[in-house]
Amino acid sequence: MLRRVSLRAAFPVLDRRAYLNAGTCGPLPRGAVEAAQAELEHGLLEGRAMAHFERAQALRARLRESYAAGSARPPPTSRS
Secondary structure, three states: OHHHHHHHHOOHHHHOOOOOOOOOOOOOOHHHHHHHHHHHHHHHHHOOOHHHHHHHHHHHHHHHHHHHHHHOOOOOOOOO
């Protein structure tokens, strides 16, 4: 029950609305918005040159590892 409550808290809009679909335009979790804002701010202040793309590649690798950990499957290998 606690996990469901904490998961629901990650979606502030659910305090006011119910989403009954599984489409791509569902509610945004607070963490996703905060991460996107942080990356936009980083791009604004640091620019979007080679370091930006290297950072994005590293973040994608972390994301794959996180998904793999959640699914109990090994992360896919890079296509480099």
